[in-house]
């Protein structure tokens with residue numbers, strides 16, 4: 160065995176944890192913060208409560224970040240952070256807000272802008288500390304060193320990875336997820352499953368990430384359908400938050416693999432929500448991976464309660480159907496003759512972390528099999 164595992168994020172997991180946010184701010188000696196969130200959340204009952212709580216230390220609020228954060232979103236957010244002169248950033252929202260706040264906190268600390276940073280292939284070397292408060296259970300961004308950004312001109316979506324993208328503190332309060340609508344609960348829940356499975360079968364897997372990933376898969380398979388059908392049940396929400404956190408911790412170290420790599424053009428070109436775009440190939444890719452990693456995938460299938468990989472794959476397919484997600488690309492207004500273009504756009508490095516080698520032809524075959 161030969162591996163590294165580290166996570167520089169303080170994790171606070173508790174129903175109602177957000178009520179203690181001022182203690183967290185005080186304990187860290189933070190003085191002046193900026194809140195990055197969405198208008199919808201800030202106007203909700205929870206949002207107003209949090210705003211009230213933060214009134215002493217947070218005078219600036221910034222919102223208006225796209226569902227898939229763009230270079231322009233990062234530019235605007237960086238400018239807002241710089242102008243606020245903040246010594247900490249609170250990211251309160253779903254994955255897009257967390258991702259945008261994390262990368263913008265680095266750009267602001269480095270006194271640069273994202274375009275210049277990307278064009279000159281700079282290295283991130285500092286950040287303004289981020290307190291991440293996820294309001295969905297899916298992205299895992301609260302514990303990862305990754306921000307995913309979209310370029311609207313090139314229709315490209317790509318991950319940026321750096322140690323400085325880790326939030327300093329992740330406050331996971333399952334009560335914040337109670338207002339997440341059915342469709343988003345389903346889509347972000349399948350994203351959790353994808354993070355856990357891809358971390359497990361990634362070539363970068365290690366014994367600790369395996370334990371986290373297996374437990375996360377188990378929780379998703381036992382709770383996601385119930386969470387989608389009982390949106391105000393705090394127990395299912397809490398379990399999905401736990402699954403999301405464990406999967407986030409796992410893929411923070413291993414990265415994701417083929418399904419995330421293939422999802423990027425599906426999201427940037429066809430606007431398929433991130434979780435759905437990753438989930439749509441998940442059962443097929445798991446089966447392909449079992450051809451080259453039979454023992455590991457067989458062990459995973461059994462560990463999470465199924466007789467074999469075929470039964471597990473069937474259950475994933477059924478779960479997606481039961482929670483209202485599509486299993487076929489034709490449901491997303493994609494024409495069959497566009498599949499080749501999509502396959503050509505699958506250039507993300509994540510695909511190379513997949514144990515079953517997926518070249519352009521193989522990806523095209525895969526896309527055709529789920530058309």
Ligand SMILES: [Zn+2]
Pocket residue numbers: 298350353354419433434437
């Ligand atoms: Zn994801």
